[in-house]
Amino acid sequence: MQETSTSSRAWIKPVLAAVVIAAIGLGGYVALSKRETAPAVTFLSIKGDKIAPESLRGKVVMVNFWATSCTTCVAEMPKMVDTYNKFKADGLEFVAVAMSYDPPNYVLNYAETRQLPFKVALDTDGSAAKAYGNVAMTPTTFVIGKDGKILKRYLGEPDFPALHKLLAESLRG
Known part of the structure; x- marks a missing residue:
């Protein structure tokens, strides 16, 4: 039994x-x-304006951490400009955040001479880089969806065709 x-x-x-x-x-x-929510960071633009998280809510946003001393950043910047110009009419917001070690006058000069069409911010105290997960390597780019969640983080230059596909899908949805 x-x-x-x-x-x-x-x-x-x-x-x-x-x-x-x-x-x-x-x-x-x-x-x-489970996607991470983008940190609620207020950026300070090179023009002295505050870029508040509330102004970016409900939009697809690219946040690009870069430096004028970063050769990859400088090389990718024309492609970032093209990407922004391609999608801005669909509602894309773009904030290029200069790293804390980048001298503000270099950033201002770069942005003006290249006529960067998007918002350029200074992270003078490193708080934005810290809030975004201790960003240390440049370029680092985040794509944030309309729901405020991080859709993708690119370390180094993005695969632009894949980035454009992601942006097109996100801006539609």
């Missing part, structure tokens, strides 16, 4: 193991698919 009882319960361990594995997998999927 004991033998039958044990063999009839033999299925419990494999089923429990499968349930535990499925729960771990589901937890991992939920954790990975």
